Amino acid sequence: MSEMTQTAAKPRIERSATASRTYTIFVIIGLAALILAPMFFYPIFLMKLLCFALFACAFNLLLGYTGLLSFGHATFFGGAAYFTAHVVKEWGFPPELGILTGVAGAALLGLVMGFFAIRRQGIYFAMITLALSQMFFFFCLQAKFTQGEDGIQSVPRGHLFGFIDLNNSTNMYYFVLAVFVIGLIVIWRFINSPFGMILKSIRENENRAVSLGYSVARYKLGAFVMSAALAGLAGGLKALVFQFATLTDVAWQMSGEVILMTLLGGIGTLIGPIFGAGLVVTLQNYLATSDFPVTIITGIVFMICVLLFRRGIIGEFYASRLGRKLGFEHRR
Numbered sequence: 001m002s003e004m005t006q007t008a009a010k011p012r013i014e015r016s017a018t019a020s021r022t023y024t025i026f027v028i029i030g031l032a033a034l035i036l037a038p039m040f041f042y043p044i045f046l047m048k049l050l051c052f053a054l055f056a057c058a059f060n061l062l063l064g065y066t067g068l069l070s071f072g073h074a075t076f077f078g079g080a081a082y083f084t085a086h087v088v089k090e091w092g093f094p095p096e097l098g099i100l101t102g103v104a105g106a107a108l109l110g111l112v113m114g115f116f117a118i119r120r121q122g123i124y125f126a127m128i129t130l131a132l133s134q135m136f137f138f139f140c141l142q143a144k145f146t147q148g149e150d151g152i153q154s155v156p157r158g159h160l161f162g163f164i165d166l167n168n169s170t171n172m173y174y175f176v177l178a179v180f181v182i183g184l185i186v187i188w189r190f191i192n193s194p195f196g197m198i199l200k201s202i203r204e205n206e207n208r209a210v211s212l213g214y215s216v217a218r219y220k221l222g223a224f225v226m227s228a229a230l231a232g233l234a235g236g237l238k239a240l241v242f243q244f245a246t247l248t249d250v251a252w253q254m255s256g257e258v259i260l261m262t263l264l265g266g267i268g269t270l271i272g273p274i275f276g277a278g279l280v281v282t283l284q285n286y287l288a289t290s291d292f293p294v295t296i297i298t299g300i301v302f303m304i305c306v307l308l309f310r311r312g313i314i315g316e317f318y319a320s321r322l323g324r325k326l327g328f329e330h331r332r
Contacts, residue, residue: 026271034177043169044241049281050180051238056261056273057187058230063259064268065191066223067203069126071255072113072133073231076106078249079136080232081239085152086145088240095158095166099179099236106232107225109136114224118217121206130252137250151246155239166240176237183233188270190226199223231258260298264305266312275314 037046055077062068080102088098117128140146147153157166166172190196198219202209210216239245248254257280265276280298287294309316 031181038170038173043173045281045285047173047176047241048238048285049278050176051234051241052258052261052281053274053277054180054183054237055231055234056258056265056277057184057270058227058234059258060262060267060269060273061187061190061230062223062227063262064272065196065203066199066220068118068220068224069259070117070129070224070227071126071252071259072117072129072136073227073258074250074252074254075109075113075133075136076228076231077235077238077254077258078140078245078247078251079109080106080235081245081249082140082146082152083232084236085155085239085245088158089152089155090145094162095160095175095240098158098240099233102236102239103229103232106235107229109232110225110228111221114221114228118220118224130255133250133252133255137247137252140247140250146245146247149247151244152239153244155243155245157240157243172241176241179233179237183230184270187230191270195219195222260302262312264302264312266309266315266318269312269314269318272312272314276312279313 034046034050055073058076059070059073062070062073083105084098084102087093087101088095093101113129113132116132117125120128141148145152157172160166160171160175164171164175166175191199198209198214202214202216202219206216235249238249261276261280262273263276264279265274266272279301283298283301284294287297305313311319
């Protein structure tokens with residue numbers, strides 16, 4: 001390597017090292033804050049935030065890192081909620097097996113939907129996912145095991161591994177937190193693997209990826225199934241937290257909410273969807289008792305963010321002078 005090349009590479013290496021240190025600090029602070037959070041905030045609110053943050057991160061895996069906009073992710077979130085609630089309540093499954101059943105069911109739904117959807121691109125892909133999602137919604141409306149408009153209610157939380165009582169809100173919170181952290185680790189490992197690098201190349205230039213000999217359809221399908229499974233993980237957790245699964249979980253509005261969360265935070269960033277989910281859930285929680293419609297407030301916030309933060313709030317921070325100084329642009 002020539003001296004000029006070494007000189008040019010040194011600032012990039014230094015910025016990358018700075019970004020790694022900064023990320024490590026943020027991760028430690030974030031984990032400490034989440035561990036201590038139940039002392040200051042209502043645990044149910046915190047668990048709802050974590051469930052939707054995981055849901056948004058799962059969706060971002062498809063949109064932000066593969067470039068596929070799905071309008072049907074409520075199918076996986078709500079489908080897993082139904083599957084988990086049913087096997088736990090009716091079949092007596094322990095909570096860990098109930099959640100795994102929901103994840104497996106969501107992955108299977110993702111395989112079926114993805115098989116048809118990835119054959120199209122752009123708006124056609126989005127419309128196919130929406131159509132298939134609406135078909136699943138009407139299935140849930142008619143199916144006996146979902147109990148129609150009443151939904152599956154009074155779902156027992158049970159005992160984790162047979163001895164940890166999840167009816168205790170503190171125990172349930174730390175279980176949700178542990179699953180949330182595991183989900184983030186899986187996503188981080190996935191996007192930083194060779195598979196994830198190929199997905200990014202497909203997002204940037206699909207024709208070039210095809211010319212290099214990659215089976216683009218298989219990689220897209222793999223990303224779709226992984227995103228569906230992780231969305232199912234969030235849905236299964238949500239069913240245990242609130243102890244019910246209803247048609248709201250599979251409605252198209254739920255797909256719209258997760259898109260909103262991801263865009264607000266910043267697509268293609270690991271932290272962005274978490275921040276976006278936190279913002280939306282907080283608005284819904286604290287404005288629920290007000291006379292002003294929450295959807296209008298959420299819409300106003302979304303318009304402001306679109307006008308002022310084109311990359312999302314976290315995305316704009318990464319692109320700012322401070323973000324570049326900290327080296328975050330290398331992690332987008």
